[in-house]
Amino acid sequence: MVLTDLNVGEKAIIENFNNPQVELVMTDMGCPLGTTIELYHKTLSNGPISIKTASGNLLAIRSNEAKNLTIRKQ
């Protein structure tokens, strides 16, 4: 399952970013592998999506990157 499959309000654990660059950026933003995230908002027609991290802050990421990000739904 990938991040874009998640519906708004659902929670999941990040299993693999499948992109080292994205992984580094997200890790440094406090969202490393293994964190639980919640899908916060999806924009129209495959636009960027935003997620809520465990500490409650909101990160936006392009769908292109999000669809490579594998997750385990909780």
Added chain:
Amino acid sequence: MTTTTQALDIKHIALLGNPNAGKSSLFNALTGLNQKVGNYSGVTIDKNTGTWVCSDGKAVELIDLPGIYSLFAKSPDERVVLDPLFNLENKDRPDLIFLVLDASNLTRSLLLLDQIRMFNFPIVVVLNMLDVANNRGVEIDLKKLEQKINLPFVAINARLQTGLEALEEAIQTLASAKKTPSLPVLTEAWEQEVHEQIPVQNSFHAKLLVSQAEHLQFLSTTQKTFLARIVDKYQLNLIELQTQDSQQRLNKLTAFTAQIASVPKNVVTLTERLDKVLLHNIGGYVIFFTILLFVFQAIFNLSTPPMDWIENSFSAVSAWLANQLPESLLTDLFIDGIVAGIGGIVIFIPQIVILFAIISILDETGYMARVMFLTDKTMSRFGLNGKSIVPLISGTACAVPAIMATRNISSWKERLTTIMVTPLMSCAARLPVYIIFISLIIPSTAVFGPLSLQSLVLAGLYLGGFLAALISGAIFNKILPNDTKEDRFFIMELPSYKLPQWKSVGITIYQKTSDFVWEAGKIIIAISIILWVLATYGPPAAMQQAEQEAIELYQVQPELAESEAALIASKQLEASYIGHVGHFIEPAIRPLGYDWKIGIALITSFAAREVFVSTMATIYSVGDADGTEGTLLDKLRSETNPNTGELVFSTATSFSLLVFYLFAMQCMATLAIVQRETKSWKWPMIQFVYMTALAYFGALLTYQFLS
């Protein structure tokens, strides 16, 4: 006995922290208007420094470093932080670091602290945003936190400016905090090998050195090659190296945070409730477009009275000066070159102030990040980025500050594309040109209720500029090489909504406006002076002949001009160097429907486009056979071609001019800023050529089709 402050002698303090941690609020609270914006050496990134006057009267220099999440920098503005930390020679090297922690994102902001502790700087930890943390239901045991991090610690509220006195006290306790560097602790063989050539204190330094080597200015070429060889020899995966380091720190810090802070409760915050509306899939866009309309309305309507006042004041001052000063060439230069040049800059201040007031309010509240989020998809189809929306909106006032606003776009390709297309947005300087030709050729009949045909055409021109920017963006996206290292990510934080801080809004407006006045100002004045010289001087024989002809002509037909002097001026303008240029380019612009007089106006527009109107006023102030009085509009309307007797400003010519001004790159100030931002003349040249070509062929098609 000396006090401890003197013992440590702190002169430079650096502010460091995550973006949105309230670092700049703290900076503004401590320094107020004692700020200046400079550049970091070698890069065009704004460096904000300011003076903090402590209660004992001692002045300390504060530097507000860019907000970063980690020292593993990913964009040019993040990299700026590394040099003052690493380079002993750096003039911004701090004596002390204020590390701002975001209480609502404790683990993440502790990551930066954990990294900074790898350097031997005295640190004061400043905890901010406790209120936001409490809103999320997070309670932090401050005593325990202070104890555990074992550094001078101050809790503040930067927005309410509370707890700031404690910062001074914290500095007093610092004297003994200076530690001597311990022996380096290096775990890997490659780190040892790095240390043999470039001494490092710990393995974090070694990791930073190898992963950031090509961007570290203080490293010599030999050192860079050496580091590249190490990477090769040990087959280091630099990205993985950095990720693992941060991941390990975060694991440790998550456990740490669990001991001192409660987990966030499942509360629906105000931000989440607002986002339900503002990010709504339909409502969110409706609100965005409504705000956009309001922005344009404000830029155009609110700015009209001050702009009129400035214009009138400047003409009054020029008239007064012309009366007071002795008649001489120097006076002419002063009034027509310098005063007119300054007027051409000052006139834009109202619009720039209004624009940046709105933009900085939207930014402060956290809404601008949502706009970037909402528009990213549309923008990325055209090779742009959600972050391009700010430069594009700013471009409707002036391209100069708009291009400077592209700096936070981390992808070089998307940033360059934004820079290349932003000048296509119709800036304020085009407006006077649009207005004069629209009033000339479009009847002021109402079409839809209050909307007149004239305002529809005007709206069409703005839309045309925007569409041209998008289409050019898509083309540049195809042509420009892809980003190599800096991949085109769009990963950004959506900060929580907050009320704007008027102090920061004021400071932003002041800085952006003075930036514009000085950066664009010196170029506009220089061009104004050059144009004045070219319009005043010509080949001496030709100039004399022109004067003779004018005098003779005035005796025969005095109704031709207001005075003999005016007729001389007109004839001499034709004989001047600029008149020669106008005649010289006439064959090229004839297919567009222009004569040499319009040619002169096109050239003078390079100082600033609105000069077109005043140049036309000068050129057409004479040669009007049927009357001496009348507005420029009347004169343009009745201007006929002396050879054919046809109207010069026919519908075809006027539309052709509108199209030309819509697309043409006629702004030296913008080209100079593009050169500064891209650090190369290549891009402003390409920009000039493609926009001029677009303008020329657009105008050509328009004229040929309509005539």
